[in-house]
Amino acid sequence: MTIARSARAIVFEGPRRLSNRPVSLVSRGPGEVLVRTLYSGISTGTERLFYSGEMPDFPGMGYPLVPGYETVGEVLQAEPRSGLSAGDRVFVPGANCYNDARGLFGGASSQLYTAAHRVIPIDAALGEDAVLFALAATAYHAIRPSAHSPLPDLIVGHGALGRLIARIAVALGGSPRVWETRSERRGEATGYTVCDPDDDTERRFATIVDASGYGAALERWITHLAPRGELVLAGFYTAALGFNFVPAFLREVRIRVAAQWLPQDLEAVRGLVASGALSLAGIVNYRAPMHDASDAYRQAFEDPACLKMVLDWSNVQ
Numbered sequence: 158m159t160i161a162r163s164a165r166a167i168v169f170e171g172p173r174r175l176s177n178r179p180v181s182l183v184s185r186g187p188g189e190v191l192v193r194t195l196y197s198g199i200s201t202g203t204e205r206l207f208y209s210g211e212m213p214d215f216p217g218m219g220y221p222l223v224p225g226y227e228t229v230g231e232v233l234q235a236e237p238r239s240g241l242s243a244g245d246r247v248f249v250p251g252a253n254c255y256n257d258a259r260g261l262f263g264g265a266s267s268q269l270y271t272a273a274h275r276v277i278p279i280d281a282a283l284g285e286d287a288v289l290f291a292l293a294a295t296a297y298h299a300i301r302p303s304a305h306s307p308l309p310d311l312i313v314g315h316g317a318l319g320r321l322i323a324r325i326a327v328a329l330g331g332s333p334r335v336w337e338t339r340s341e342r343r344g345e346a347t348g349y350t351v352c353d354p355d356d357d358t359e360r361r362f363a364t365i366v367d368a369s370g371y372g373a374a375l376e377r378w379i380t381h382l383a384p385r386g387e388l389v390l391a392g393f394y395t396a397a398l399g400f401n402f403v404p405a406f407l408r409e410v411r412i413r414v415a416a417q418w419l420p421q422d423l424e425a426v427r428g429l430v431a432s433g434a435l436s437l438a439g440i441v442n443y444r445a446p447m448h449d450a451s452d453a454y455r456q457a458f459e460d461p462a463c464l465k466m467v468l469d470w471s472n473v474q
Contacts, residue, residue, distance in 0.1 A: 172210025
């Protein structure tokens with residue numbers, strides 16, 4: 158069995174310092190698979206904060222750092238008992254296999270080692286859209302229905318995360334509406350309505366999910382909750398959040414923070430995609446070769462028209 162010793166990776170050397178360079182690989186033991194990367198997505202949430210240096214203290218953070226937890230690749234090597242074979246198309250939610258860089262996320266590398274149980278076999282026909290599995294699992298985790306948390310009837314924000322939350326809500330039998338302040342992001346809605354908040358005549362909602370990450374508007378969303386309504390915070394917020402107590406008191410509101418997705422969320426999403434109930438198409442709208450990563454990351458973080466940027470690694474040796 159050939160052992161891969163090095164790969165080419167995107168590395169955050171420090172705040173706003175990105176390189177494209179060789180990294181040293183290490184396999185941490187039995188049960189790992191070797192994957193060749195075909196596509197990787199750029200997260201405009203947590204990765205943007207690591208890139209800018211704005212991320213609050215976070216376990217495992219530090220530089221140099223290989224980003225990326227949205228990798229689609231092809232298995233190069235796997236043990237027979239792993240259930241995987243060379244040539245399988247897989248989704249990889251990151252890796253930690255580098256001697257000379259941190260692997261807090263670790264998926265933006267031409268090759269990587271990771272534990273077989275973390276790798277999700279996928280349909281090759283999904284192509285680059287499969288990078289969205291982690292974000293879709295995040296969306297599912299935010300709205301997973303229960304007796305205490307019904308499906309949302311309002312979603313704030315129609316970026317990549319907001320679209321996935323809305324699509325999953327529809328797939329689960331919901332009929333949400335979406336508020337989006339940017340006119341260029343109000344299109345491409347199937348099974349739900351998107352409008353400007355100021356144009357919506359419906360003003361009371363039992364469950365609101367904020368996918369905008371705009372913490373300054375928290376108090377506004379609270380005023381649109383019905384009595385005993387719930388506000389779900391699905392974005393990532395760097396500044397302290399606050400609101401006036403009286404509007405929340407009068408409504409007896411509940412506020413829930415949606416944290417990181419769990420393996421069962423990813424499995425649920427995979428089932429929805431396989432059944433045809435959930436489509437991942439139409440959200441990736443920008444793509445670039447890995448060699449243009451520096452420009453691609455800047456565009457992903459700064460261009461409001463960019464819903465999802467994908468790096469193509471197919472020509473990387």
